[in-house]
Each structure stands twice: as C-alpha cells, then as structure tokens.
Amino acid sequence: MTLDFAFIWQAFLLLLPAIPNTIYITVVSVGCGFIIGLIVALSRIFAIPVLSQIGTAYVTFIRGTPMLTHLLLIYVGLPMIVDSLADKYHWSFHSVSIPMIGFAYLSFSITAGAYLSEVIRSGILAVNKGQMEAAHSIGMTTFQALRRIVLPQAFAAALPNLSNSLIGMLHGSTLAFTVSVVEVNAKADIIATTNWKFFEAYLAAALIFWGLTILIERATALLEKRINAYNRGGVA
Template sequence: MFDIMTVFESFVEILKVVPKTLLLALIILVLSFMLGAAITYIQSLGIPVVKQIIGVLQSFLRGTPNVVLLYLVYYALPLVSAWFLGLFNVTLDPSSLNSTAIVIVTFSICYSVFQSEIIRGALHSLDKNQIEAAQSLGYSTTQTLRKVIIPQVMVEALPDTMNAFLIIIKALSLAFLVTVVDIFAQARLVGAQSFSYLEAFVAAALVYWGICVILTYAIDKLENRMRRGYA
C-alpha cells in the first residue's frame, strides 16, 4: 500500500544528492556552452572541409541517443586516452578513469551541438546597427565585443541555455548506467532498501519538479533584469 511517510523519507534522502547533481549539470552546461561557442566560431570562418566535418559530427550527435553516446564514450575514452598517453611513454590503466569524468565529457560534447545553435540564433538576432553605432563612437573591436555584442547575446541566449540546464539535469538520470549517483539513481537505491520503489520515484518526481519550478522562477527574474539593463 502507498505510504506517504515513505515518500517523505525518500524525499529527504534524495535531497542529499541534489547539490552534487546540480554541480555536475552546471559543469556540463559551462563546458558545452564553451564548446558550442567554439563550434559557432569555427563555422563562421567558412572553411569548407572543416565546416563539412563539423556538420557530420553535429548530425551524428543529433541522431544518436544519449544512452548510446554514454556507452560509446564509457568504453572508448579509456582506450583512446591510454593510446594517446602511450605516445608520450605515459602509462594509463583504462579502468582508472573516473565515471563522473566520462559523464561530463559525454554530455558536454552531446549538448555542445544544441548550444552552438542557441549561440548562432542569438547572434543573428543582434541588431547590426548597434555594432555600427559602437564603432562610430570609437569603440575598439574588443570594447564592442565586451560592451555591446556579448551582453545582448547573453540576454537572447539565456532562456534557451537555462532550458538546456534543466534538460541536462534530467538527462543525468542516465548516469546511473555508469555508476554515477544522481537524483534518479538515489531514488533507485532508496527504493531498493525497503522495496518501496513507487514512493521513491514519486519523491524523485517531486524533487525534479521542485528544481524546475525554482530555476524557472530565478531564470525569469534574471532575464527580466538583464533585458531592463539593455533595453
């Protein structure tokens, strides 16, 4: 029979891994944003061969489920790392690579594709007249980038980027497949202790929902403040 007290107890236990999950998601978000910015810049250079290679990689990442990519990196990264370091006569035990690092690498690469689209869309929304106005005021390229382009791009990219943050938090439920404990994994462990899986998963759903509500509220407030600042 469904026990509300077990839900509460599971909720408390699951909350213990929320800071770790949020930190992991934040690291992935930052790295994927940096990779996405690099991809956007490289594509803007218009080098035919490089642009085609990036296009193929983007297509592969979009078309491959996260769980498949996670397993590919989980089994391939240790071998590739050991081979690369071997070129410099450095020995690496493939089994010594941390599972958390593998999760970070996998999801950072995966979501960099979506971040590059977000950044490119934000750049296209930028009014070119403002750049010309900045140049007419004597701004250098660096000053124009720092005072005009980046702030406005960040405002435009913020909603989609933070939405990606929420998606990453939920996607980390796959990390349990490589022994990394997040919110979902903690729910499974808590449920296994008393065989109260329903209560544990209800508690996990409430935790995810609570995180979503809090972050959405904070993001809306931040976005409104930033838009007022650059209106």
C-alpha cells in the same frame, strides 16, 4: 494501491545527499558545453575555414544521435584510447584512474555543446548586423564588438532557450546511472530495493527534480527582469 506517505518523506530525505552529484553534472556539462557551443557558433557564423565544417558535422552528428549513445561511446571508447596511448608513450596514467563521473562530465559536455551552439548562434543572429558595422566604424575590433555589444544582446535574446537547455541537462543527468554514477534517480532505485516501494521512491525523486526545475525557472525570470530593466534604462 495505497501510497506510503511516510516512506515518500523518508526517501526524500535519503535522496538529498545525491543532489550535489546531479547539480555537479548539470553545471559542469552546461558550463563546458557553453564554451564549446560559443566556439562552434562563432566558427560557423564567421565561416572560418575547416573549423566551420568540423563544427557543422559535430552539431549534425550529436543532435542526430541519442544522449545515451554519446555516454556509452565515451565510456567504451575513451579507455581504449587512453590505454593505447599510455602503452605507446609509457604513461603511468591509465583508464582505471578516470573517475566514473568523469565520463558523464565529458559526454554530457559534448552533448550540451552541440545544442548550445545552436542556441548561441540564433541569439547572435538575432542582433542587428548594423551594430557590428557601427562598432567597426568607430575603431572597435571584431573581438571588442562581440564582447561589448553583440554577445550581451545575444545572451539576452537566447536566455529562455539557455534556461531550457539547463533544465534539459538537469533531467538528462539521470542517464549517468548507466556508468555507475549515483545521482538522484539512481539513488531512488537503490532506496526502493530495500522494500520494493519503487513508486514512492520515484515520486520523491520527481519532487526533487521538480523543485530544482522551479529554482532554475525562478532564477531565469529574475535575470530576465534584470536584463529588461537595463534595456529600458531603469538601472543606473
């Protein structure tokens, strides 16, 4: 087998317009997932009645089932729910109005939320409990103590795992092709069908994912360096 390097370069250039979709899916999913994960983590740490039990069941179910299954459940189930409610309440909005990428956003956000809740929970638990008690002793509320003292330290402790979650979601975004969303991997499939040079097209896609992963790793390293400088008192 002879590699067609010219086609690899051509495929690489043709794949570039698909990068925004991949980035949108990753950023939206991780951003929404972080909010979901924070709520779930706090409800479990503070043992909030009902919410903590729901959160535990949610995390157990999502982590115990494949990411692709979540996407298919949302893709098939959400239109049934939306159309049923639309018929019952005479809404003008129906499932056909939902963009395909919307299914990916919702599904991947739910998936990311479960995994990020464990990352956030471990980060919060890594902070000495005495700091919360000290904050209460000087008149801070629990919310103030979390915002000013606990969460910043928890973020620093959880940063490597947060970076891994972001990279994992970047790679997981390739599943969006299942619901007809054209991201980098799906675009590579389309490009390869023109001349059946699938290996070259997938290699070009792999190079793009590798490059995006390196960018995330570099950004994380710079952020860790910044945080460590603060922890050492090196930044005014």
